Amino acid sequence: MRRLWAVLGAVALLAACSRPEDAPAVRAADTLTGGLTVFAAASLADAFADAEAVIERDHRGLSITFNFAGSQVLVQQIAEGAPADVVATADTKTMDKLVAAGLVERPAVLARNTLVIAVEPGNPEGIAGLADLARPDLAVVLADPSVPVGAYAAAALDHAGVTVRPKSLELDVKAALAKVTAGEADAAIVYATDVTAAKGRAASVAIADADNQVVTYPIAVVRATAHKRAARELVTELARGRGRAALRAHGFLLP
């Protein structure tokens, strides 16, 4: 009899300790859990860092690790067997390579982005549009055409009929922007979101809609993942759920 009382007492104590607010965090139904590795385009870095904070707060058992790099590097790494669960690239062309190789599931559209001309704060050189980038007195930096943003920039310049003599062909969009924020270049063609991320260290000059390129960011689950279910849920959360506000705050256009 004494033992029964002891057990009942212990149960009562446990019940008192678990407050009702804790219940959702420990519910067994949360399958978005464990450690997930997300390979993402460099231009997603800031938005995904914010999204991570919010999503990990909702899903206590979840720990997201990011690998940010140029999209073509990500494709290379995944093709060589890097342990990614989810991949998000900065254009459909690079993602299509993964799809064609059977390395990812069907991609979803994560976000869209546009091109702008990044200039120094206050636009001291008075750059008004793509045509100005042909001015010989300007130090213009582009991304290499093998990098998505470089290919888009080339397409935009081509459409506008402008020939630019770049000082350098940088290997990713952040490197191109860094040359402007360091004061080394007068202008670079980057994504709108990158100028938002520079927080005042660069200003943007719009590119006419007719010449501009709409950049689609696809996201997909890597087939080789050991956490298929959680990876799929994370893709949904990033593209349709909590990720949206973070993406919007960083200047992305949402599908």
Next chain:
Amino acid sequence: MRRRAVPLPAMALAAVAVAAFALPLVALAVRAPWSDAWRHLTTHEARQAFVLSMETSLLATAVAVVLGVPLAWVQARVDYPGRNFVRALTTLPMVLPPVVGGTALLLALGRRGIAGQYLDDVGVHLPFHVSGAVVAEAFVAMPFLVLTLEAAFRSVDTRLEDAARTLGASQWTVFRRVTLPLVRPSLVAGAVLCWARALGEFGATITFAGNLPGKTQTLPLFVYVRFEGADPAAAIVLSLAMMAVSLAVLLALRDRWLGLR
């Protein structure tokens, strides 16, 4: 020479070490598209990058010799306060991530850099220019020469120098006729190491000098751009070519000038 029994564990571990070096290189050779190799080597862009890499790495080595030999001598022979600090400072580029080195160079010598703004006034622009690539390579590679040479200067038997001096030789003559010949193997070894490091330099170059074919796109940059871009085959072929050149130089110099077998 008397032969000694070689301990088996040492042999086994040494073999593992050799395999660790050899395997990645063998992998490159196995994966290389040998049938197109010549075509990849002789494209305009590849030749351009190759020539540029040779130019910049040799110039960087020349800079390193002109500045590094006096530095190594001072470090070895002059006792002054703060010498250890200077040694640490001049060794730093060996351990600094090259991209950080490149950023630091940009902050120092770029258009808005603390020294670069004055260079800009007199019309000197290092970033986006061949000279920028040379500066970046020299910055990263010079410590290899300085460290090698400083050790050599220290190990010179100073009695030989004293003897020369008592025979009436000036300090410069002593250095030129006695000290320098004594350290020559180390000078060559240091210069070769420095050159090899300069040839492979990537991070500081791309950060400080940028990446423009024919101007600052050295071979490592070319290889990187091709490898992630449209043409990984060309990247592999060019990497192998770079390795072959370096290996040939290292082998030749070791036999010819260092007298080591």
